[in-house]
Structures are given as C-alpha cells and as structure tokens.
Amino acid sequence: MTSIDKFARLKLDALQGASLLRVLRETEGQEQINFCSNDYLGLSQDDRVKAAAAAALDEYGAGAGSSRLVTGNHSLYGELESRIAELKGTERALVFGSGYLANLGAIAALAGTADLILADELSHACMMAGAKLSGAAMHLFRHNDAEHLRAQLEQYRAIGRNCLVLTEGVFSMDGDLAPLPDIIAAARDYDAWVLTDDAHGLGVIGQGRGSAVHWGVAPDVQVGTLSKAAGSYGGYVASSRSVIDLLINRARSLIYSTALPPSVVAASIAGIKIIASDTAICAKPLAYAQMFSAHVGLPPAQSAIVPLILGSPDSALVASQMLEREGFVVAAIRPPTVPSNTARLRLAFSAAHSSADVLRFAAVVRDRVLENRPSTQ
Ligand SMILES: Cc1ncc(COP(=O)(O)O)c(C=O)c1O
Structure with missing residues (x-):
C-alpha cells in the first residue's frame, strides 16, 4: 500500500x-x-422548470465556457438576478455557482484580517469556511441567543474595524428560526452588519420570500441557494447595489469560477417565478x-x-x-x-x-x- x-x-x-x-x-x-x-x-420535477432548462439547453448549449467576468455572463443571469432581488425586496442580487460558493465569496469579500466576525455556533459549514478564509477574528455566540451576541459585541466589537454577524434564517439541521429582529437590533447598536443564510427559508416561510419577510426585517446581506426550494442549482446574494458591485469585484468564488450552465439558470428563473406567484x-x-x-x-x-x-x-x-x-x-x-x-x-x-x-x-x-x-x- x-x-x-x-x-x-x-x-x-x-x-x-x-x-x-x-x-x-x-x-x-x-x-x-x-x-x-x-x-x-x-420543483426539481416540475414540468415548467424542466421545460425552461430544456429550452435553454437547446438555445445556448450545455456549458457557460468561462467565468461571468470573462464571457460566461449569458443573458439569463440578468433576469434571474432581478427576479431574486424583487422577491427579496433588495436593490440587487448576484448569482454564484452554489450556496456554498456564495457564502464563501461574500463573507471573505466583506471581512478581512482587521475585522471581527461573530457567528451563531450552529451556522452552516460554508459560513464558517468563509469566516476562516476572511482571516477576521471570529467568536461564536450561543445558538439563537441574541443576548449572548450583545455581550460579545460589548466585549469584542472594539477589536474589529468592521464587524459582520452571521446566522442562518432557518437552521438547516434543527429547523428553528433565528430571532432576526433581536439579532439585527443588537448589531445596529454596535455598528455591526448582519449576513443571513436563508437556504432553508426561501420558498417556505414569509409567503415563500424567506425569513426576512417572515420577521419584517432587512438584514444587510441575504445569502441563499437555488438548489433547495427553487428546484435547480446555484447560490445568490441579495443586498444593496453597492454591496453587489463590490462582490462583483472582490468575491473570488464568483470571479475565478465558471458561470453556471444556461439551462440551470433558466430552471432557476422558472423556480423563482413559481415561488413568487404561488x-x-x-x-x-x-x-x-x-x-x-x-x-x-x-x-x-x-x-x-x-x-x-x-x-x-x-x-x-x-x-x-x-x-x-x-x-x-x-x-x-x-x-x-x-x-x-x-x-x-x-x-x-x-x-x-x-x-x-x-x-x-x-x-x-x-x-x-x-x-x-x-x-x-
Ligand atoms: C444553510 C445552508 N447554507 C448553504 C448551503 C449550501 O448551498 P448549496 O447546496 O447551494 O451549495 C446549504 C446546504 O447545502 C445549507 O444548508
């Protein structure tokens, strides 16, 4: 051996x-x-979603050929991103290769070695990976405990130039919801930003629009996936125009990775249309x-x-x-x-x-x- x-x-x-x-x-x-x-x-088995994928496969071919920053940014992306932004009520959205890549790219682009990340201890592995990659100082707060987050902000906020708070909207292994109003209120009191991963909220809570709509709050950055309720594949970040423009320039998992196949993007459009209307x-x-x-x-x-x-x-x-x-x-x-x-x-x-x-x-x-x-x- x-x-x-x-x-x-x-x-x-x-x-x-x-x-x-x-x-x-x-x-x-x-x-x-x-x-x-x-x-x-x-929706992965829905005829409308499958037909959209088949039509795009026919029209555009099987693969995107390169990164979106090179020649992979086919025309379906714009439509998908405006539909996601509309569903989420944000200025803009940006689609990534997967939810994992979206978290990795967004977190590492928004935080660096001079910054602080505070994360719910049960946050998904890809948020933890993004936090590690960023090089920021990181502390975990007790699961869904906004008071513990507040105590950590009090204790550690001064060590970071900027501070990013990470949580899932719906926790993937427990199914419980993060208390987003309390988490956002704590973050606001200490000039910290909140990034939620709503992989399991989209299509299910908040009339399908996810945890921010369920609670009536606006996290600074909302990450999600198109591979669960939307029935397709891919990830997204929904946020302000400036944050999305920054990610286009700094999110390495977007810049240095091949764009999604057109058929996958078309399937996602069909899935998001159904979530928005049904x-x-x-x-x-x-x-x-x-x-x-x-x-x-x-x-x-x-x-x-x-x-x-x-x-x-x-x-x-x-x-x-x-x-x-x-x-x-x-x-x-x-x-x-x-x-x-x-x-x-x-x-x-x-x-x-x-x-x-x-x-x-x-x-x-x-x-x-x-x-x-x-x-x-
Ligand atoms: C909370 C959470 N975030 C992100 C992901 C990753 O998304 P994707 O499968 O699109 O990479 C998952 C599961 O796959 C998840 O459960």
Whole structure:
C-alpha cells in the first residue's frame, strides 16, 4: 500500500469504528418516499422548470465556457438576478455557482484580517469556511441567543474595524428560526452588519420570500441557494447595489469560477417565478411539518425541517435503516455535521408529499422511532 493509501485507510478505519463513515448511495429508481430532501416544493420535477432548462439547453448549449467576468455572463443571469432581488425586496442580487460558493465569496469579500466576525455556533459549514478564509477574528455566540451576541459585541466589537454577524434564517439541521429582529437590533447598536443564510427559508416561510419577510426585517446581506426550494442549482446574494458591485469585484468564488450552465439558470428563473406567484404551494411544506409534529407529539414545526435527535450515530443509523425498510428515505445525520451526541434523523417535508404520506410516515415514526428513543433524550 502506498503511504497516501495508508493515510486514507487509517482515517477511514477510525470513522468506521465510530459509526461515522459516509458512503455515497445511489437514489435513483427506488420506490420510496423521501423525507429528507431539500426540494421543498418538488420543483426539481416540475414540468415548467424542466421545460425552461430544456429550452435553454437547446438555445445556448450545455456549458457557460468561462467565468461571468470573462464571457460566461449569458443573458439569463440578468433576469434571474432581478427576479431574486424583487422577491427579496433588495436593490440587487448576484448569482454564484452554489450556496456554498456564495457564502464563501461574500463573507471573505466583506471581512478581512482587521475585522471581527461573530457567528451563531450552529451556522452552516460554508459560513464558517468563509469566516476562516476572511482571516477576521471570529467568536461564536450561543445558538439563537441574541443576548449572548450583545455581550460579545460589548466585549469584542472594539477589536474589529468592521464587524459582520452571521446566522442562518432557518437552521438547516434543527429547523428553528433565528430571532432576526433581536439579532439585527443588537448589531445596529454596535455598528455591526448582519449576513443571513436563508437556504432553508426561501420558498417556505414569509409567503415563500424567506425569513426576512417572515420577521419584517432587512438584514444587510441575504445569502441563499437555488438548489433547495427553487428546484435547480446555484447560490445568490441579495443586498444593496453597492454591496453587489463590490462582490462583483472582490468575491473570488464568483470571479475565478465558471458561470453556471444556461439551462440551470433558466430552471432557476422558472423556480423563482413559481415561488413568487404561488403562495399556496409555498405554504405546504410548513403545513405538512406541523401536521407531522402534532401527530407525533412534538412542538409545532417552525419550518419544513423537523429534527429527531437520537444521540449516538448508531441509533440514528438503526432508525434510518428501519424507516428504509418501511419505504421511507431519511438519512442519518451524524457528527461533524451536527454536534457530538446529537446524531439525528433530519426530516424534511415537501409540497410534493400528500397528507396521506405524512400521516403514514408519522405513525411509523411515532411507533417505531419515538417509542424506542432513550429517555435521556
Ligand atoms: C444553510 C445552508 N447554507 C448553504 C448551503 C449550501 O448551498 P448549496 O447546496 O447551494 O451549495 C446549504 C446546504 O447545502 C445549507 O444548508
């Protein structure tokens, strides 16, 4: 075995021993109901979205060929960006290759080594990666604790020239909402900017317009993805004209990465059009999540995501395998995606489900997962 293979094998054996090994599984062609997808509105399978992608593929070809700053900025981008800005109520929007790239590029462009970043401790890995890349001093505040944020602003604000506060609008692994009015009020008191990642809010809360509309607030920068409720792929930043102009000049994940394929941008336009015009479809994921939480005796869901925290990686894997045998796909979520001892099933509800699916799923979860949950959880 070569030394690099030995290195990899040792790491993999350690993960296997801790029930933390991840494998890629094909999901096509199985007759199962998926309760862990982020396709909250089922738009990845929507005929209008697919037709838009097919037409753009035909007209413009398969790939964009270069970065948007070179010759990859095909005409569909302008339309998508104005539709996103309109939906979000911001002056401008800018589309990136993915939500991960949008966070990476925006955070590292807005903060540097002389600055301070304060982040909710459960912020998504790509926000943490952007914060690291920026070189700014970083501190984590307790999850959804605006008072702790305020205490940290009091303690650390003076060390940073500028200060950026990071949080998710809807937390991806817990489904709870950040208390944005309190977070923004604290930030304003200390001349700090707020960047929200609303990957799981778009299409689901605030009549589909996301967490800022839900709360009636205006974070300085709103990042999001087109790969979840919009049914397509890509990421975006919605903000003021000046911030977007700066990102066009400074966001390295935009400048040095190939533009999205035209068909993907066209699919996103179709997805965003549906989100903007069909509030009934946007209400469904939350309604199903709440129907589920009522049936299994959990607190009312706040978003399309309901966590069932089981503790050990093994218990999450066993529950996931049991549900699979019952015809439901629910991936086990294990550390480091979630903190240790909080391995879980992360359930996600979609407009593509039916009430009957949700009720059948709830009965199985109640009788086969929650009944067996250790009493300490
Ligand atoms: C909160 C959050 N932000 C960003 C992303 C990344 O978005 P994308 O899949 O478009 O890269 C995800 C998940 O994928 C997410 O859950």
